[in-house]
Amino acid sequence: MLKVVKIGGNVVDNPEKLTSFLEDFAALEGPKVLVHGGGKIATTISKALGIETQMIEGRRVTDAQTLDVVTMVYAGLVNKKIVARLQGLRVNAFGLCGADGSLMPSLKRIPNPIDFGYVGDPIVERFSVSTAQMLIDSGYTLVVAPITHAGTGMLLNTNADTVAQTVAVALSGVYEVELVYCFEKKGVLSDINDEYSVIPRITLPEYELLKKSGVVVAGMIPKLDNAFKAIASGVKSVVICGSDAIAAPGYGGTKLVGE
Amino acid sequence: MLKVVKIGGNVVDNPEKLTSFLEDFAALEGPKVLVHGGGKIATTISKALGIETQMIEGRRVTDAQTLDVVTMVYAGLVNKKIVARLQGLRVNAFGLCGADGSLMPSLKRIPNPIDFGYVGDPIVERFSVSTAQMLIDSGYTLVVAPITHAGTGMLLNTNADTVAQTVAVALSGVYEVELVYCFEKKGVLSDINDEYSVIPRITLPEYELLKKSGVVVAGMIPKLDNAFKAIASGVKSVVICGSDAIAAPGYGGTKLVGE
Numbered sequence: 001m002l003k004v005v006k007i008g009g010n011v012v013d014n015p016e017k018l019t020s021f022l023e024d025f026a027a028l029e030g031p032k033v034l035v036h037g038g039g040k041i042a043t044t045i046s047k048a049l050g051i052e053t054q055m056i057e058g059r060r061v062t063d064a065q066t067l068d069v070v071t072m073v074y075a076g077l078v079n080k081k082i083v084a085r086l087q088g089l090r091v092n093a094f095g096l097c098g099a100d101g102s103l104m105p106s107l108k109r110i111p112n113p114i115d116f117g118y119v120g121d122p123i124v125e126r127f128s129v130s131t132a133q134m135l136i137d138s139g140y141t142l143v144v145a146p147i148t149h150a151g152t153g154m155l156l157n158t159n160a161d162t163v164a165q166t167v168a169v170a171l172s173g174v175y176e177v178e179l180v181y182c183f184e185k186k187g188v189l190s191d192i193n194d195e196y197s198v199i200p201r202i203t204l205p206e207y208e209l210l211k212k213s214g215v216v217v218a219g220m221i222p223k224l225d226n227a228f229k230a231i232a233s234g235v236k237s238v239v240i241c242g243s244d245a246i247a248a249p250g251y252g253g254t255k256l257v258g259e
Numbered sequence: 260m261l262k263v264v265k266i267g268g269n270v271v272d273n274p275e276k277l278t279s280f281l282e283d284f285a286a287l288e289g290p291k292v293l294v295h296g297g298g299k300i301a302t303t304i305s306k307a308l309g310i311e312t313q314m315i316e317g318r319r320v321t322d323a324q325t326l327d328v329v330t331m332v333y334a335g336l337v338n339k340k341i342v343a344r345l346q347g348l349r350v351n352a353f354g355l356c357g358a359d360g361s362l363m364p365s366l367k368r369i370p371n372p373i374d375f376g377y378v379g380d381p382i383v384e385r386f387s388v389s390t391a392q393m394l395i396d397s398g399y400t401l402v403v404a405p406i407t408h409a410g411t412g413m414l415l416n417t418n419a420d421t422v423a424q425t426v427a428v429a430l431s432g433v434y435e436v437e438l439v440y441c442f443e444k445k446g447v448l449s450d451i452n453d454e455y456s457v458i459p460r461i462t463l464p465e466y467e468l469l470k471k472s473g474v475v476v477a478g479m480i481p482k483l484d485n486a487f488k489a490i491a492s493g494v495k496s497v498v499i500c501g502s503d504a505i506a507a508p509g510y511g512g513t514k515l516v517g518e
Binding site for chain 1: 308332358
């Protein structure tokens, strides 16, 4: 079983959480891939460099200068710090972005109706399974930054959840894959006000019922819809759990499965 | 023959030179590795972030904040831009730093008599020949950023000339290696005032004579001493040439050989 684990800003931005997460991740047995987001460091550095952050409908526009900053921060600072620290924990980590070995070619999003700039959507069929497989089968733990490329010389900023999902789906042809999203909450809750009301396991038919009955809150629906799409595309299971839970068996979170 | 080509700031900082260099490099036949320096971008970004650059005896001190900046710029921005552009030129480039797959472990320089901070000197015996060989033999072109690691979780800033030399020496056990330093001048000149006075070939005995006779200018001696050390350690030849010359047969520069 190959585990593809995704962490976001809530872990990357918090030194204590990151340290504790990396120790747990290092202890995970079997082949594994880590996909990380960038956190707030990119915004801090953009500000310091006097680059204005333009938001449209709550989403960041990636102009040429912002692309430089996210490339530096995600594929440089965050990626290499994680790699060095995992090496220090005796994990043979190997950092890369979607341009390296053409791991993840993507398509620049069409500028219509909204021009988000240098943002790419991965083309899962063009993911380089051979690059990833060579490294994984040689015992390396991939650490993937959410920067992809168009194949024409252009780098593209890419959503880290989507990067994790693309890695998981593309590799499900050669491995049994579990995709683990580390999240602010402990899992999918049956009561939004009770953080201990984690639903341990949800099948696709159960999910349809939970959606109809309104138990799953609106904000979770796109995430869960995508998770079930990954399962429909070959991923064995998707786990949504807290970043402090990956060392526990079953991760203490919610496991989504087809049936 | 594996070619290890090193470019410095004079190429990285100049968009036209970089474009023309990458086209020439893409056209080079056979397996090849590119080692790049960082150029002035790190200094510009340090200034913008309000990080003071401290110099001792003409050399930059790498404090924790400066290490973050060089990691971002060298292993992130410069490395990934070069990788994406080579991919656009149909070269299957793969960017990495010395922490990735523990390619290049190094030793933090002792803080005595001068504390240069987070600066590392590569341990050639601990270079991961297997990581490099796996990638090179699978057809990837390595693009190496001058950031190494101590193996304890710590990244270290490392001189790019030394990184190139370490790659060349370490891989000379498994390949016939030519190390190519792209340089501001066209090669080793017999007359410092005549840029066309390039000496095409220098053997070690000839070099000893040139040094004695004062033909080789003082500034070139450390570079040439290191080149002949690389040759003594197994590298077949070292070429010193202009960055616009790598496409030409013999590079139009100076070829250093043992005998």
